[in-house]
Amino acid sequence: MLPELRTEIPGPRSRELAVRLRRAESRNVTMVGEHWPVFWERADGVNVWDADGNRFLDFTAGFGVAGLGHAAQPVREALVGQSARLLHAMGDVHPAESKVELCEMLAEMTFGRWGAGRGKVILGNSGSDAIEAALKTAVLHSGKPGVLVFEGAYHGLGYGALEASALEFFRRPFAAQLGRFAVRVPYPYCYRCPFGHGGGFALEGGEFPNCSSACLGDLQNRLHGEIRRREIGAILVEPVQGRGGEVVPPRDFLRLLRRICDEEKILLVADEIYTGFNRTGRLFACDHSDVVPDIICLGKALTSGFPLSACVGRADVMDAWPESAGEALHTSTFLGNPLGCAMALAALREHAKPEAAEQVRAAGRHLRGALRRIVSPRIGEVRGTGLLVGVEMVRADGSPDAETAGRCVTGALREGLLLLAGGRHGNVLSLSPPFAITPEDSDFLAGKLAGILEEV
Numbered sequence: 001m002l003p004e005l006r007t008e009i010p011g012p013r014s015r016e017l018a019v020r021l022r023r024a025e026s027r028n029v030t031m032v033g034e035h036w037p038v039f040w041e042r043a044d045g046v047n048v049w050d051a052d053g054n055r056f057l058d059f060t061a062g063f064g065v066a067g068l069g070h071a072a073q074p075v076r077e078a079l080v081g082q083s084a085r086l087l088h089a090m091g092d093v094h095p096a097e098s099k100v101e102l103c104e105m106l107a108e109m110t111f112g113r114w115g116a117g118r119g120k121v122i123l124g125n126s127g128s129d130a131i132e133a134a135l136k137t138a139v140l141h142s143g144k145p146g147v148l149v150f151e152g153a154y155h156g157l158g159y160g161a162l163e164a165s166a167l168e169f170f171r172r173p174f175a176a177q178l179g180r181f182a183v184r185v186p187y188p189y190c191y192r193c194p195f196g197h198g199g200g201f202a203l204e205g206g207e208f209p210n211c212s213s214a215c216l217g218d219l220q221n222r223l224h225g226e227i228r229r230r231e232i233g234a235i236l237v238e239p240v241q242g243r244g245g246e247v248v249p250p251r252d253f254l255r256l257l258r259r260i261c262d263e264e265k266i267l268l269v270a271d272e273i274y275t276g277f278n279r280t281g282r283l284f285a286c287d288h289s290d291v292v293p294d295i296i297c298l299g300k301a302l303t304s305g306f307p308l309s310a311c312v313g314r315a316d317v318m319d320a321w322p323e324s325a326g327e328a329l330h331t332s333t334f335l336g337n338p339l340g341c342a343m344a345l346a347a348l349r350e351h352a353k354p355e356a357a358e359q360v361r362a363a364g365r366h367l368r369g370a371l372r373r374i375v376s377p378r379i380g381e382v383r384g385t386g387l388l389v390g391v392e393m394v395r396a397d398g399s400p401d402a403e404t405a406g407r408c409v410t411g412a413l414r415e416g417l418l419l420l421a422g423g424r425h426g427n428v429l430s431l432s433p434p435f436a437i438t439p440e441d442s443d444f445l446a447g448k449l450a451g452i453l454e455e456v
């Protein structure tokens with residue numbers, strides 16, 4: 001259903017709530033401005049209604065959480081059923097049965113499905129939490145503190161995850177308090193090739209760049225060099241960068257990392273918090289390259305709307321953790337919360353259906369096609385895989401154009417379309433809609449964006 005707007009955006013109720021929020025919430029959490037934000041009241045499928053009764057078409061899925069659609073029925077039913085029985089248990093002391101079932105199911109959907117032995121799980125409450133569980137596992141397993149990470153990476157904002165993240169905006173104010181275990185190397189960002197092999201060309205046809213050999217040779221030398229120079233125990237990588245700008249690397253990139261990790265006997269940790277659960281058109285983005293990581297971090301769409309995450313590793317890797325003698329080394333009050341576990345179990349059953357990935361691939365192809373038909377010198381590249389799609393905005397000289405991206409986001413909001421801007425320079429329109437987005441929805445978005453860009 002296309003948007004239906006009853007008031008100007010934001011409407012009077014949203015504006016009133018914004019004034020109250022500004023007084024009660026710390027600065028630097030919710031941005032409050034003349035045209036921002038609208039306050040969500042309810043959501044269903046691909047639609048969000050705000051406090052003024054305006055209906056928006058959601059091209060964000062709420063930061064990629066609602067791939068199955070907002071308020072997906074099986075997930076809602078699981079939540080309601082569980083809430084009548086048990087809201088909270090003692091996660092690492094006396095847990096609920098649903099924690100057992102969720103750990104089993106996650107292990108089966110990853111290492112079981114890959115035929116790579118047994119998996120074991122540490123649950124958490126946020127993506128950042130899952131990353132930190134993986135970082136701790138890596139040091140316990142290898143005894144080496146160093147972790148190779150990539151430029152443009154986003155792994156969350158807890159201090160461990162933030163040290164591994166490479167977006168300077170988030171790090172700079174807190175740099176003095178960060179650990180120094182992350183070693184940064186370039187990510188194959190083909191539109192702006194960090195190795196100086198071409199770049200600046202727009203990806204036209206397939207989803208994966210195919211200029212792999214030269215840049216991956218350079219990267220291989222760089223990785224081996226860093227591993228020899230420092231005490232590196234793991235490589236942490238997003239198989240497709242999300243907040244870094246929907247950057248799709250060559251297919252061989254992940255295979256190269258797997259080979260290097262095998263040669264150097266270090267761990268490959270895949271951050272699939274954004275890309276997991278069909279977002280990229282395969283159950284996991286690693287599946288595009290047929291690479292099995294040693295650890296995979298999951299969150300966001302795992303529950304369809306409850307703060308729960310998972311670090312899933314091969315059993316022999318996870319067994320670097322000692323048996324608990326009563327005091328867990330890594331836990332939290334809400335670990336394995338029964339509401340979240342019940343929602344995750346229902347969501348995983350949906351994600352596991354084979355038709356889910358095909359739906360995403362078809363919808364993604366249509367969305368990228370519609371966006372590529374927009375004629376505008378401001379669009380440098382439309383890229384993505386599945387329904388993780390980025391539109392890189394550029395100035396005439398090819399430099400990043402964050403201003404135009406920002407104007408597209410606010411312009412779209414006023415047309416009833418929810419989207420975000422991201423990327424290393426804030427110049428990439430970031431699209432990650434629910435999987436049920438229709439061709440008509442995508443065409444509508446493209447039409448509106450074309451109009452906004454004509455006015456810029």
Ligand SMILES: Cc1ncc(COP(=O)(O)O)c(C=O)c1O
Nearest residue numbers: 126127128154155156242273274
């Ligand atoms: C790839 C990736 N890793 C980790 C995180 C952090 O997740 P959370 O915000 O739940 O801590 C995010 C969030 O956007 C992400 O995209």
